[in-house]
Amino acid sequence: MALLLNPNTYRDLIRPLLFRLPPETAQKLADEALRLTPVWKLLEPYLEYAHLSLRTTVAGIDMRSPIGLAAGYDKDCERLESLAALGFGYVVGGTVTLSPRTGNPSPRILRYERQESLVNSLGFPGKGVGNATMRLAGSNGPARVPAVVSVSGETISEIVACHRELEPLASAIEVNISSPNTAGLRAFHDMGALTELLTAVNADRKRPLFVKMPPFPQAGGSRDDDDARKLVLGLAGVCVDQGVDALTVANTRPVREPQLAVGVGGLSGRLVYRDMLRMVSDTRAAVGNSIAINACGGVFSGRDAWNALLAGADTVQLLTALIYQGPGVVRSINRQLALMVSLNGLTSVSEIAQLPREATA
Secondary structure (H helix, E strand, O other): OHHHHOHHHHHHHHHHHHOOOOHHHHHHHHHHHHOOHHHHHHHHHHHOOOOHHHOEEEOOEEEOOOEEEOOOOOOOOOOHHHHHOOOOOEEEEEEEOOOOEOOOOOOOEEEEHHHOEEEEOOOOOEOOHHHHHHHHHHOOOOOOOOEEEEEOOOOHHHHHHHHHHHHHHOOEEEEEOOOOOOHHHHHHHOHHHHHHHHHHHHOOOOOOEEEEOOOOOOOOOOHHHHHHHHHHHHHHHHHHHOOOOEEEEOOOEEEEOOOOOOOEEEEEEHHHHHHHHHHHHHHHHHHOOOOEEEEEOOOOOHHHHHHHHHOOOOEEEEOHHHHHHOOOHHHHHHHHHHHHHHHOOOOOHHHHHHOOOOOOO
């Protein structure tokens, strides 16, 4: 039990064994463990950290904590019940595409172990919307935990078809317009194209809609980078105008990596944390309180989550931390976050954004 609950024990004993394997092989082992859904449900009382101060509501969705699982871990929505048992406030499955895809050639995941970061060039491998629909319809669902499904495609018709098929089975849909490993998605970085996409999705939607945004360029860049930053904020404005309920800020940061088969990938983990805070802060300043923000990038601790919420986020999504610190990381973050809420004289995580930006426990 201690191996599961304590991220330090996982880091020192289990992770070294897993990291002797190639990343995708280690992931397959983790997937096999997550197949044991009844076991994870039995462990849930030990893996969650329930505290009233952590409860929050986003887009009308009640969550037991603001800590969510980011898209990318469970691409085919086959393990959401087990993942929900790890203590998340919500889980995001996918990204799901209309048709099955093999993704990019291997090697397509690289670990930066010392920096607790990853670079991936997966390119949306998955079994397609039909399989995800079957899985979600056939499961009991994560009973107390909202399930969001990420969808994407290279055309408006593909994304609309995925949305229409999966929306009845999800608490919300997150439209991914920002994978650095899928060139066709960059068409939706044009404000006119994004408007057209969201208009088409809105024509038939009934549940909350999230949009996963592209990242800003790394801080300290050129004037072209500043123009790219303004473009991303313009896309956020389009989402507000189209009635989107939440922005996920942001996807992985594109980097060149010659060790990957395609030579480029998306950086995640601790190396993007500071950039994520800047993106959240700038996006909140641009959109005001008109839309919720899910911070995504490099969160490993309760203090990391606190800083993201203080910067203007409503929830926090993580994935790389789960790989580096194991299934006990969610409990650890929730426990630390609840303590910081209390030490700052607050009663709820929803009050954090009202504090001065330098506030800390």
